Amino acid sequence: MKTGLKPVLWSAAALITLLLLVVPVLNFPALWFIMVPFVVLYTTLPRKSFVLCLIPIAVIASIIINPAIMMIGLFFVVPSIVMGHLYQKGASAGKVIRTVSIVFLAQIMLELLLFKLLLDYSLIKEIGDYIRTLFQQLADSNLLMPNWNSDMTELMIRTVLNAIPLSFIMLSFLYTVFTHYISRRILNKQGMEIAAFPQAKDWRLPRILVFYYLIAYVGDMMISPTDQSFIAIALLNLVPLLSYVFAIQAIGLFFFIADQRGWHKSVPLLLAIPVLLFPPLSLIGVLDTAFPIRKSFTKS
Structure with missing residues (x-):
């Protein structure tokens, strides 16, 4: 197989990121970059060559660490293949982000299901037990409010657990955006046109x-905080999710105004900080979406 030097180097990079997953401190940055080498390899190589590159990576990682590391590697290889395939098809950046985010999210849910069925391990149960233990320790140390009781702890647990879907959605989206940003820059330097x-x-x-x-906002206001129905949990996650979406729209408005008025690029970035930190300010994005307010700032 005439691979050249670049595929060998990217295969080495993929192996190194896999090995770094078991190294404290370095495992966190490695986790964020792990998809990039696989995306580059799949996009730039024929499929058979890509598979041949995976084989030594899998063998060496299994020998140095243990075969279980390949379960983690497989988790990231699948969305990497999807992203690389979309790059080869010339898909738009929006389609790449949507598709890979959904694949990433689906894999997370599948992993949780397999852990429950095969290993009898429940992430939901573990989080609940951890919070109960934490608050019990705080209570034993007299660090909680005097009127704090077990019902309040259980309400806290339900709130945290109900927000897990939103956390998974945000994680999938941010991880995909980060990988696309880095991979696109690398591939463009190699002569490929990635949207x-x-x-x-x-x-x-x-x-x-x-x-x-x-609709979601009104529905969320009408549902009891103790309601554990599917609709209640869906609204609990949908409202903040849409708030983040409209916050991004508000940031787009700031950049539009800066472009029209000739402001420095740092100005909209500074304005974006309070919007991201204070969800109610996402109303700016709602207004920008609902009404043609950009016409007021358009150069005549």
């Missing part, structure tokens, strides 16, 4: 999302 994100000033959401947001 970029639209410029921030051009970010626009469909108006129908405002209607969905209003």
Whole structure:
């Protein structure tokens, strides 16, 4: 197989990131970069060559650490293949982000299901037990409010557990965006044309999302905090998720105004900080989506 030097180097990079997953401190950055070598390899090589590159990576990692590491590697290889396939097809950045995020999220849910069925391990149960133990330790140390009781602890647990779907969605999205950003830069330097994100000033959401947001917001206000139905949990996650989406729209508005007024690029970045930190400010994005307020800032 005439691979050349670059595929060998990227195969070595993929192996190194796998090995670093078991190294304290270094495992966190390795986890964020682990998909990049696989994406580059799949995008730049024929499929048979890509498989031939995976074989030594799998064998060496299994010998140095243990075969279990390949379960982690497989978890990241699948979305890497999907991303690389979309790059080869010339898909838009939006399609790449949506598709790979869904694949990543589906894998997380599948892993949790397999852990429960095969190993009888429940992440939900472990989180609940951890919070109960933590609050019991705080109570024993007299670090809680005097009126704190077990019912309040259970309410806290339910709130945390109900927010897990939102956390998984945000993690899948951010991980995919990060991998796309790094992989695209590398592949473009290798002579490939990978679609970029639209410029921030051009970010626009469909108006129908405002209607969905209003329905979700009103529904969330009408549901009891103790309600554990599917609809209640869905609304609990949907409202903050849409708030983040409209916060991104608000940031796009800031970049649009900066472009029209000739402001320095640091200005919209500074304005983005409070929007991301204070969810109510996402209302700016709602208004920008619902009404043509950008016309007021357009150069005549």
